[in-house]
Amino acid sequence: MHKLFKILAICFLLMLVATPALAQEAAKTDPNQGFSIFFGGAFGAGLVILGAGAGIARIGAAAVESMARQPEVAGNIQTAMIISAALIEGATFFALIVCMG
Numbered sequence: 001m002h003k004l005f006k007i008l009a010i011c012f013l014l015m016l017v018a019t020p021a022l023a024q025e026a027a028k029t030d031p032n033q034g035f036s037i038f039f040g041g042a043f044g045a046g047l048v049i050l051g052a053g054a055g056i057a058r059i060g061a062a063a064v065e066s067m068a069r070q071p072e073v074a075g076n077i078q079t080a081m082i083i084s085a086a087l088i089e090g091a092t093f094f095a096l097i098v099c100m101g
Contacts, residue, residue: 044095044098045095052092059081059084
């Protein structure tokens with residue numbers, strides 16, 4: 001199952017790279033002008049949001065588990081968790097701007 005996920009991820013990444021490279025300038029009468037480029041950006045933005053959500057969820061789960069194991073360092077763990085989540089969110093915003101730009 002893990003190997004299949006890697007293959008699918010590589011296929012999606014190749015599709016995102018190939019979409020703008022194969023796009024041709026559409027004729028003036030074409031109602032779907034630039035559809036493939038918009039689809040690639042929207043698909044990339046969706047992947048970015050899914051990845052950020054999964055990353056922040058893993059950080060939260062690990063933080064709660066470590067706080068349960070060592071309650072005396074819960075404040076330090078919470079601070080590190082918030083900083084890590086903020087860094088992921090910043091990278092997510094940058095990736096969304098790149099996808100939509």
